[in-house]
Amino acid sequence: MEAIYAVMDLLLPIEALQFSFMKNAFLAILLLTPLLGLLGTMAVNQQMAFFSDALGHSALTGIGLGIVLGVSSDLMSMLVFGVVWAILICRIKQTGSASTDTVISVFSSTSVAAGLLILSRGGGFARYSSLLIGDVLAVTPADLGWLALALIGGTGLWIMMYNHLLLSGVNVSLARSRGVHTRVVECAFVVLVAVAVMLAIRWVGVMLINALLILPAAAGRNLARNSRQHALWSVGIAVVSGVAGLLSAYWWDTSAGAAIVLYAAACYGVSLACRGLIRR
Amino acid sequence: MSEHHCSLCHIGLENVSVQRGGQVLLQDVSMHVHCGQLTVLIGQNGAGKTTLVRALLGEMPHAGAIRHVDDHGRDIPHVRIGYVPQHLHFDREMPLTVEDFMAASFTRRPVWTGVSRRTKQKVRDALAAVNAENLAQRQLGRCSGGELQRVLLALALNPAPDLLVLDEPVSGVDQNGLKMFLDTVLRLKETRHMAILLVSHDLRLVREYADHVVLLDKTVLCQGTAETVFATPEFETVFGTGKEEG
Numbered sequence: 453m454e455a456i457y458a459v460m461d462l463l464l465p466i467e468a469l470q471f472s473f474m475k476n477a478f479l480a481i482l483l484l485t486p487l488l489g490l491l492g493t494m495a496v497n498q499q500m501a502f503f504s505d506a507l508g509h510s511a512l513t514g515i516g517l518g519i520v521l522g523v524s525s526d527l528m529s530m531l532v533f534g535v536v537w538a539i540l541i542c543r544i545k546q547t548g549s550a551s552t553d554t555v556i557s558v559f560s561s562t563s564v565a566a567g568l569l570i571l572s573r574g575g576g577f578a579r580y581s582s583l584l585i586g587d588v589l590a591v592t593p594a595d596l597g598w599l600a601l602a603l604i605g606g607t608g609l610w611i612m613m614y615n616h617l618l619l620s621g622v623n624v625s626l627a628r629s630r631g632v633h634t635r636v637v638e639c640a641f642v643v644l645v646a647v648a649v650m651l652a653i654r655w656v657g658v659m660l661i662n663a664l665l666i667l668p669a670a671a672g673r674n675l676a677r678n679s680r681q682h683a684l685w686s687v688g689i690a691v692v693s694g695v696a697g698l699l700s701a702y703w704w705d706t707s708a709g710a711a712i713v714l715y716a717a718a719c720y721g722v723s724l725a726c727r728g729l730i731r732r
Numbered sequence: 733m734s735e736h737h738c739s740l741c742h743i744g745l746e747n748v749s750v751q752r753g754g755q756v757l758l759q760d761v762s763m764h765v766h767c768g769q770l771t772v773l774i775g776q777n778g779a780g781k782t783t784l785v786r787a788l789l790g791e792m793p794h795a796g797a798i799r800h801v802d803d804h805g806r807d808i809p810h811v812r813i814g815y816v817p818q819h820l821h822f823d824r825e826m827p828l829t830v831e832d833f834m835a836a837s838f839t840r841r842p843v844w845t846g847v848s849r850r851t852k853q854k855v856r857d858a859l860a861a862v863n864a865e866n867l868a869q870r871q872l873g874r875c876s877g878g879e880l881q882r883v884l885l886a887l888a889l890n891p892a893p894d895l896l897v898l899d900e901p902v903s904g905v906d907q908n909g910l911k912m913f914l915d916t917v918l919r920l921k922e923t924r925h926m927a928i929l930l931v932s933h934d935l936r937l938v939r940e941y942a943d944h945v946v947l948l949d950k951t952v953l954c955q956g957t958a959e960t961v962f963a964t965p966e967f968e969t970v971f972g973t974g975k976e977e978g
Contacts (some may be wrong), residue, residue, distance in 0.1 A: 493844070497826045598822035614779055614842035615835075622822045622833065622872070626884070628788050629897075630814035677871065683844035 453593045468702040473589050477655075477708065480591040481694035483599040484652050485664070487606045489690030491645050492669030493682050494614075498621045500645075502539060502553060505662040507646055509688035510537045511653045513563040515580065530650045537563070540647035542639045586657030586709040588698065602651050607616030609644055613637050618679070658711040664709075667716035668693065674723035675730060689719045740811055740894040741803045742766045743788070743927060744945050747796035750783050754855045755785045760796070761950045765895065767927045770917070772958075776970060777950035781931045782818070784948065785899050786824045786928070789815060802895075811895055814888030816881065818899040818931075824873030831855050837887055858886040862916050878909020885916065896920070897932045914941060935962075935971065 457475055467472055470693070495504050511530045518529025541559070545552045571580050591599075612624075619627035620634040627634050645665070653661050672685030698714025743765045750758040758780045766872045773781050784790040800808040834855045837848045847855075852868075859865045864882040867875060875883060881901050888896060901913065918941065918943045920926055932938055938945060946955040953966040961967055 483931045490844075497823055497828075499823060520756070570789050611845070612840075614844060615837070615840065618833070618836045618843065622819050622828075625786065625789060625791060626815055626820075627886075628791055629813055629888075648931050673825070673827055674749050678827055678829045679832045680846050682827045 466699070468699050473591075474698075474702060476591040476593065476596060477588045477698055479596050480588055480599055480655055481698050481712075482691065483596065483603045484655065484700060485668075485690035485694040486646050486687045487603050488652065488665050489668045489672075489687035490607065490610055491648055491681060492665045492667075492690070493672065493679075493686050494621070494641065495645060495665060496616060501662070503556055503642070504645055504649065506541075506556050507534060507538060508649055508658050508661040509560055509564045510534060510567075511583065511650060512571060512580070513537075513567030515583070516567035519570060527650070527654070530653065531647060534646040534650040535643050536657050538642040539639055542642045546635055546638065559679040571633070573693045582657075583653065584658050585707050586653065586655050586660065588655040588702070588708045591655060599651065602648065604643055605646055607615055609640065613640055617641055646662055656712070657707075660709040660713045663713040663716065664690065664694075667713065671716065671720040671723040674720075674727040677730075685723075686722050689716060693719060735852070740767055740808060740927065741801050741805075743811070743895055744799045744801055745784075745788075745796070746799065748784070748787060748798060749795040750780070750787055750792055756950060758787070758794070761766060761948070761952055762796075763946050763952055763955060765927045765929045766944070767894075768925045769920060769943040770921055770928045770930060770941055771944045771946065772942040773929065773931045773946050773948055774933070774935070774938060774961075775953075779949045781948055782899060785815075785897055785929070785931060788895075789813060794954045812891060812893045814893030814896045815886045816888050816896075818901070820884075822873070822879065826871075826873055828872045829868070830870050830872055830875065833872050834883070834887055840891065848978060858890045859883070861889065862886045863912060866935070868933045878913065881909065881913055883914075885913065889920070890977075892924065893926065895929065896928045898928065900931045900933060910937075 456479070457472060460469060460475055460478070464478075469478060495501065510533060514530035514533030515526050516528060517533055519531075523529045541552070541556055542557050568577070569576050590662060616627065616632045616634075616637045619632055620637055624634050649661055649665065652664070656664055669682070669686040669689035671689050672682050675685050676682035693715035694712050696715045698708050700706075700715070701708035701711040745761050745763050748758060748761040748843070749756070761780075761784060762845065773784065775781055783792060787794045788798060800811045802808050831847060831852065832843045835851045836843050839848070839851050840908055841848065841851075843933070855868055856865055859868055862882045862885050864879065864886060867879055867883060872880070872883070884901070896917075896919070917928060917930075921928055930942075939962065942958050945958045945961040947953045947961055947964075947967055947970065949970060953970065954961055954964045
């Protein structure tokens with residue numbers, strides 16, 4: 453870690469980054485935002501913003517269930533519950549037997565209420581309130597290792613499944629006629645989103661995680677003409693908003709997650725204004 | 733001159749039945765789709781045409797057999813099917829060019845990392861075969877109905893299929909687009925000796941182009957040349973006399 457810190461001191465002689473907790477937070481942002489930026493492109497194109505929002509909220513339920521079942525790691529509880537939740541919704545969506553929006557809404561509010569009920573027992577919810585807004589300054593070097601692993605693994609999977617997912621998104625029968633296992637890739641995608649969201653939630657917060665997934669991709673979509681440009685804009689906006697938000701939060705002494713999301717929202721506003729010019 | 737690229741002779745459906753949720757969608761359907769012929773499936777809405785297509789694509793569990801038979805009457809385990817769907821339900825604002833869309837089907841390299849020169853050429857060639865080479869850089873959501881059908885046909889023809897399935901591909905397409913689309917399909921029938929199954933509502937079109945017509949209403953009511961089928965009492969019951977739409 454010391455070597456990395458030394459390189460950072462050399463390359464980024466910024467006063468805010470002289471502290472090791474800020475260096476860790478900065479590295480966490482650099483590891484997390486590109487993955488969320490990439491995954492966001494497909495979440496936006498397949499109109500899954502509501503799904504990922506509900507997925508973020510289910511983190512509370514995961515932790516609550518973990519406590520009931522005696523699981524010591526909050527992260528593990530969130531991950532397992534998030535993945536199961538995502539697969540369940542994906543399967544309901546694939547059977548097409550009910551309005552997916554309604555199912556997500558009913559299931560999400562029920563599970564959030566159940567999670568809150570457990571976590572607030574005996575007035576103890578204050579312990580978990582940091583989950584709502586996140587705290588990227590609490591990242592440790594060990595966390596960074598996990599985030600690096602998630603970025604490498606997530607990007608690898610993303611490279612493998614992207615084309616198939618794109619075809620399924622356009623027409624399921626067409627994709628199947630070309631040998632795509634549509635159900636498998638759709639489930640793999642929601643699981644990947646679930647893992648990325650659950651890993652990020654401690655640093656960004658339940659309230660804001662979805663914005664970080666959706667806003668950069670939504671802004672990128674306004675500026676891009678093809679898939680490559682969409683990915684580049686989305687990752688670029690996610691990383692720039694992440695870094696700008698972190699530094700601003702330090703200077704203004706506010707929540708980093710909120711500042712990051714506001715920067716991403718500003719990018720979205722600018723992209724919307726540019727859209728008319730680009731498409732003219 | 734015919735360039736018969738496959739040994740497939742015909743696809744035979746033998747007593748194919750499909751039930752879903754206690755409802756009979758298809759009952760004992762038996763028919764052949766021959767290579768080098770344009771077979772057209774006609775019938776009212778809800779007659780089971782799309783269900784039959786989905787069974788052919790292997791998407792719909794069914795009773796009975798769907799056999800792929802070669803020139804010597806032997807079964808072929810797998811045939812390549814090119815499919816042109818009726819509709820695409822996708823977000824039309826998606827930043828996705830025709831080139832991206834086709835490249836995603838042709839290669840494993842994710843299109844968000846860019847498209848290689850070789851794949852670009854392959855896409856251009858595939859589009860040129862259906863007179864659509866100018867569409868490569870067009871956004872998929874900005875293509876007209878006819879343009880989209882040609883893109884989908886270009887995709888369905890690569891790699892060259894043994895059976896081409898066109899599920900009402902000409903609905904919502906203007907007359908010029910329609911003529912161009914059908915001319916391309918007929919040229920393929922002649923040059924590649926492909927088996928083509930077309931689902932259509934347009935009876936005028938059927939009379940003009942079909943080699944073999946199958947009238948479906950859960951089961952096969954009658955089949956034969958357009959002239960034969962159009963003269964049957966079953967056809968009259970389903971469509972009424974002389975009411976050729978289109």
